[in-house]
Amino acid sequence: MESFPRKNVAEISKGIDRIGGLETAANAHIEWLRNFHRILVCGLKYSEDLVADNSHHRCLFGQWYDDQASVGDLNGTLFDQIGHSHELFHKMGAHLIRQFRANGIIDKSEYDHFMSEVVTFNDQLRRLQSDLWGQISTNDPLTGLQSWHRLLAPVDSAEGVRQGRQQTACAAMCDLDHFKRVNDTYGHQAGDAVLRRLGECLQSGMRPNDLVYRYGGEEFLVYLIGATVDEARVVCERLRSAVEAMVVEGAASVPLRITASFGIADVEKGLRIEDIITRCDIALYAAKEHGRNRVYYWNGGEVLPDRPAP
Numbered sequence: 001m002e003s004f005p006r007k008n009v010a011e012i013s014k015g016i017d018r019i020g021g022l023e024t025a026a027n028a029h030i031e032w033l034r035n036f037h038r039i040l041v042c043g044l045k046y047s048e049d050l051v052a053d054n055s056h057h058r059c060l061f062g063q064w065y066d067d068q069a070s071v072g073d074l075n076g077t078l079f080d081q082i083g084h085s086h087e088l089f090h091k092m093g094a095h096l097i098r099q100f101r102a103n104g105i106i107d108k109s110e111y112d113h114f115m116s117e118v119v120t121f122n123d124q125l126r127r128l129q130s131d132l133w134g135q136i137s138t139n140d141p142l143t144g145l146q147s148w149h150r151l152l153a154p155v156d157s158a159e160g161v162r163q164g165r166q167q168t169a170c171a172a173m174c175d176l177d178h179f180k181r182v183n184d185t186y187g188h189q190a191g192d193a194v195l196r197r198l199g200e201c202l203q204s205g206m207r208p209n210d211l212v213y214r215y216g217g218e219e220f221l222v223y224l225i226g227a228t229v230d231e232a233r234v235v236c237e238r239l240r241s242a243v244e245a246m247v248v249e250g251a252a253s254v255p256l257r258i259t260a261s262f263g264i265a266d267v268e269k270g271l272r273i274e275d276i277i278t279r280c281d282i283a284l285y286a287a288k289e290h291g292r293n294r295v296y297y298w299n300g301g302e303v304l305p306d307r308p309a310p
Helices: 009-042 060-071 077-103 108-137 148-156 160-165 179-186 188-205 229-245 273-289
Strands: 169-176 211-216 219-225 260-266 295-299 302-305
Touching: 009 060, 009 077, 009 108, 060 077, 077 108, 148 211, 169 188, 169 229, 169 273, 179 188, 188 211, 188 219, 188 229, 219 229, 229 260, 229 295, 260 273, 273 295, 273 302
Parallel strands: 260 295
Antiparallel strands: 169 219, 169 260, 211 219, 295 302
């Protein structure tokens, strides 16, 4: 199954910077194409960079592309196709300029081929820009976690382990206890620090294929792939214990400690994810009503505790 990357805020900022660099380089290539046509139409002089064998490395886009290739995290079919198209139409453009310089005219079919590659390149750039925005637009900017809406696609699609919801899975809603007190007492920056730390705590306590999402406010949604209710109870109890032991340093005048309550529901075949979340909420409310800092689970209309009240 697909496990979605969990990005922190620094990585999201890096993604935005990358998109900005791509847009700058793409705009520079529009200017490159304009100058190319001015050379052919107006007979202007041109730089030898335009006809050099490595001209695709010398332009601003080529420099951006080489920088991204050296980082290595954009490698993929689309990225490779863009590099190929970029190199190809640079070489074709250099050929046309040499042809024009030698003969005063260029071959129509070769020019059409060149422009076809330019169109292909621009289409690929738009796809890459869309992909890059897609990678960051579904992330919560505070915690770097995926927004829970991202769960709609993998759960409701017909791919992977969730196909038709044929594989066992559970969902759990996690909600911080008395979180308003943190904001009211220490301020919203301290509250934000607690939420970021909670996101890290949940991620570190998850099994390899499980997913965690920011749901909103102080609520987080955990999706446990292949877990029965009994297995989900074990995982959530471990997470509850980890949150209870969590200490947030430096966000306030004193180290902050907080607890969380969990509500679990089975991912029943045929139910919408919204209905599953409603069941999680019912179990979560029961956990709150029975003292907080505990795990409750939905059991066919009955809500039960994972452990007896102390």
